[in-house]
Amino acid sequence: MALSKQILLSHLLNHNTRCDKGLDHGQGVLAWMHPPVHRILGWATRPSALSLSRDVWRLNQIKAITNNQIYLKGEPALSDQATLDRFPTLINADLLNTQNEKLGLVADFLFETNTGKILYYLVSRSSPKIPGTSRWRLSIDHIIDKQPGLVITDIMTLEEIPIVKSSIKQDLFKSSKKWKEEFQKISLKVNNRLEGWLEETDWDDNVNYFQKNNQFLDSEDQINYFDTIDYSNNNLESKPDGDPWI
Numbered sequence: 001m002a003l004s005k006q007i008l009l010s011h012l013l014n015h016n017t018r019c020d021k022g023l024d025h026g027q028g029v030l031a032w033m034h035p036p037v038h039r040i041l042g043w044a045t046r047p048s049a050l051s052l053s054r055d056v057w058r059l060n061q062i063k064a065i066t067n068n069q070i071y072l073k074g075e076p077a078l079s080d081q082a083t084l085d086r087f088p089t090l091i092n093a094d095l096l097n098t099q100n101e102k103l104g105l106v107a108d109f110l111f112e113t114n115t116g117k118i119l120y121y122l123v124s125r126s127s128p129k130i131p132g133t134s135r136w137r138l139s140i141d142h143i144i145d146k147q148p149g150l151v152i153t154d155i156m157t158l159e160e161i162p163i164v165k166s167s168i169k170q171d172l173f174k175s176s177k178k179w180k181e182e183f184q185k186i187s188l189k190v191n192n193r194l195e196g197w198l199e200e201t202d203w204d205d206n207v208n209y210f211q212k213n214n215q216f217l218d219s220e221d222q223i224n225y226f227d228t229i230d231y232s233n234n235n236l237e238s239k240p241d242g243d244p245w246i
Helices: 009-014 168-200 204-213
Strands: 007-010 016-018 024-034 039-045 053-058 062-065 069-072 077-080 094-096 102-112 118-124 135-139 143-147 150-153 161-163
Touching: 007 009, 009 024, 009 039, 009 102, 024 053, 039 102, 102 135
Parallel strands: 016 069, 094 150
Antiparallel strands: 007 102, 016 024, 024 039, 039 053, 053 077, 062 069, 094 102, 102 118, 118 135, 135 161, 143 150
């Protein structure tokens, strides 16, 4: 199978590795990076869950990549987790703006498999380990300073950069925001039409019209409600002068 020209680090680490001897060297555990030039040199795998050793591979050892396997040539370099933890990396680094406000975490990156050049980073607002979290694409041009565990960008909010993968929560937030904006537009149109109708209506003519045609205003034919009450069935001796219910 032909080698992919570009791949995400997370996809690389999720593949099982197999050398040309047919031995399974496990999945990837971390990237071997050179942050100053935004380049990945290789990655480390864990051959066994019980093993304390780690196998370190260079990118140029990759022969082919399938759906779930990476086929490698040559032998790996042996290391351990304590040594690998001292490798410089930008993965899981805090992303800060120029006001020292935390925007998120560097969760992933896309790179070229033949050169190791990182094309852009993916940023998560919360922990990248949470399934379904959103990802924003942070280009190299937006990074103004970096060091292991910390990246400073010239953007102020994540909304200034493209979103690559949206979570259910993010989709709901965007939909709610869109509905709110649509409702505000409709309300503004209705208010404008109502104001225009009120300005065009001649209220003096309308009041005069209702006063002339209302049969219940100052009419001699109006009926007193209390005159129609039959008190004989209520065992009352006489019709009271005031409220009939007292």
